[in-house]
Amino acid sequence: xxxxxxxxxxxxxxxxxxxxxxxxxxxxxxxxxxxxxxxxxxxxxxxxxxxxxxxxxxxxxxxxxxxxxxxxxxxxxxxxxxxxxxxxxxxxxxxxxxxxxxxxxxxxxxxxxxxxxxxxxxxxxxxxxxxxxxxxxxxxxxxxxxxxxxxxxxxxxxxxxxxxxxxxxxxxxxxxxxxxxxxxxxxxxxxxxxxxxxxxxxxxxxxxxxxxxxxxxxxxxxxxxxxxxxxxxxxxxxxxxxxxx
Amino acid sequence: xxxxxxxxxxxxxxxxxxxxxxxxxxxxxxxxxxxxxxxxxxxxxxxxxxxxxxxxxxxxxxxxxxxxxxxxxxxxx
Numbered sequence: 001x002x003x004x005x006x007x008x009x010x011x012x013x014x015x016x017x018x019x020x021x022x023x024x025x026x027x028x029x030x031x032x033x034x035x036x037x038x039x040x041x042x043x044x045x046x047x048x049x050x051x052x053x054x055x056x057x058x059x060x061x062x063x064x065x066x067x068x069x070x071x072x073x074x075x076x077x078x079x080x081x082x083x084x085x086x087x088x089x090x091x092x093x094x095x096x097x098x099x100x101x102x103x104x105x106x107x108x109x110x111x112x113x114x115x116x117x118x119x120x121x122x123x124x125x126x127x128x129x130x131x132x133x134x135x136x137x138x139x140x141x142x143x144x145x146x147x148x149x150x151x152x153x154x155x156x157x158x159x160x161x162x163x164x165x166x167x168x169x170x171x172x173x174x175x176x177x178x179x180x181x182x183x184x185x186x187x188x189x190x191x192x193x194x195x196x197x198x199x200x201x202x203x204x205x206x207x208x209x210x211x212x213x214x215x216x217x218x219x220x221x222x223x224x225x226x227x228x229x230x231x232x233x234x235x236x237x238x239x240x241x242x243x244x245x
Numbered sequence: 246x247x248x249x250x251x252x253x254x255x256x257x258x259x260x261x262x263x264x265x266x267x268x269x270x271x272x273x274x275x276x277x278x279x280x281x282x283x284x285x286x287x288x289x290x291x292x293x294x295x296x297x298x299x300x301x302x303x304x305x306x307x308x309x310x311x312x313x314x315x316x317x318x319x320x321x322x
């Protein structure tokens with residue numbers, strides 16, 4: 001089950017905790033994997049750990065030209081692009097009343113606009129081959145909201161609406177577009193939350209623990225697999241019961 | 246009929262699975278040949294590859310009929 005042999009995948013944000021685990025899970029299922037991120041060193045280290053089917057493609061997702069070029073680079077490196085995982089994301093938290101235009105715009109640009117551009121760049125080849133998997137990593141806060149994260153929540157909710165619209169358009173071509181919405185996952189990004197924020201969130205998790213990056217990677221692996229071909233436009237919430245939606 | 250028209254017709258016939266004699270000068274991809282909007286995007290992609298040209302999005306929107314396609318590609322290539 002979940003055999004990705006012969007499939008080529010691009011994972012953004014692969015230098016991060018969740019992205020790295022997603023890349024590992026796809027690789028372990030047999031896929032060739034292009035690892036993208038802003039920091040080249042951790043990407044190289046991960047590629048070395050994985051093996052010969054891993055490629056490193058550094059990219060700054062706030063640079064529109066670099067984003068547009070990334071799917072092409074992935075296709076050059078691997079021969080095709082069958083699975084796209086838009087995992088990269090940034091936070092620039094601030095109270096709504098204090099949020100600057102720059103804090104708003106930079107989060108929308110990296111989290112939402114780059115996802116749009118990468119999807120667009122990946123679609124051509126997927127349409128031709130009549131097979132494709134796009135998996136966008138959203139967030140529980142896109143559905144529930146979170147104080148201090150108006151920009152981030154907007155970008156993640158935007159991703160869901162965008163994914164559903166695209167899913168409609170390309171379903172007849174064998175391409176599925178889905179979201180995975182992680183809850184509270186132990187990574188460098190959640191370490192930025194203060195103890196009060198962490199405590200409040202922890203109290204609300206029925207599973208009474210944070211999730212792991214591996215648990216997100218497993219959801220992505222399922223949606224990437226041939227077995228999930230009838231699942232499209234969905235958001236798979238992986239949050240320990242924190243929000244049952 | 247020109248070589249370009251023949252090649253365009255071949256793509257249209259294959260992609261939309263229509264009879265060759267239906268693909269006339271004024272035949273609209275959507276209204277006459279049963280294409281949906283995504284088919285028209287795919288046709289433009291196929292034309293780009295067949296003829297080695299770039300068809301920008303605003304130009305692609307003006308290609309509604311077989312004749313439009315042949316006319317645009319003749320000018321572009």
